[in-house]
Amino acid sequence: MLYFLGFYGGVTGLRISKDIAENYPGSCVLLTTSETTILGFWPPNKACPYDLVGAALFGDGAAAVIIGSNPIAGQESPFMELNYAVQQFLAETHNVIDGRLFEEGINFKLGRDLPQKIDQNIEVFCKKLVVAANAELRDFNELFWAVHPGGPAILNKLESTLKRSSDKLESSRRALMDYGNVSSNTIFYVMENMREELELKLKKKVRREEEC
Secondary structure, three states: OOOOOHHHHHHHHHHHHHHHHHHOOOOEEEEEEEEOOHHHOOOOOOOOOHHHHHHHHEOOEEEEEEEEOOOOOOOOOOOOOOOOOOOOOOOOOOOOEEEEEEOOEEEEEEOOOHHHHHHHHHHHHHHHHHHHOOOOOOOHHHOOOOOOOOOHHHHHHHHHHOOOOHHHHHHHHHHHHHHOEOHHHHHHHHHHHHHHHHHHHHHHHHHHHHHO
16 A cells, blocks of 8 residues: 555556566556545635645545556557656755645645746656657657646646647646546546547547548
C-alpha cells in the first residue's frame, strides 16, 4: 500500500507494478487508487481564502488498471507500454507543496511558484527521458503526452515551454475539466481519455477506408 504520495501516487504505482509484473513472469498486477478531499476540506474562512481554491480545484475519485508483461498475442491487447521510468528531486522545493496533519484534518497548500518551478526544470527532465528511451526526435510534438493536470497554469507552462501543439494536452485538460485534480487518480483519467481518442481515430480511419 502506498499513501500520502498525492499527485505522484498514480505514476509511482505504475512504476512499482511494472517492476512486479516483469519480475514474476505470467503475473498481472491490479493497481487501484482512491482519493477523497473530505479529509482536507475546511469551512470558508476570510482569513484563509486559499482554502476555497483548493475546494474548487480538487475532487474525489477512484481508478483501477491492470499491468502485466509479455502479453499473449491474440488474447491480450495492451493499450500502452511503460518502457522506462525515472524521477527527479528538485532542491529547495520542499515547501512548494506543503501538507500538514491537524486534528481537524489535512491541510494542503500549493505554492504560487509551483508552475514556475516546473517550467524551469521540465525541458531538461524531458530530454533525459528521450535519451534514456533511445529516441531520436526533432521536437516534443512527436511524442504522446499523458500529463497529470495539476492545474491550468501548469498545463499552460508545459505547452509553451516545450512548444507543444494544443492537442497534445487535450486529454489532460479534459480530465481536469471533468473531474478536477483528483491526485493519484487523475493520470488514469487522462489515459482513459487517450484510449477513447485513439478508438475514435481508428473508427474514423475504418470508415474512410470503407468509403474508398
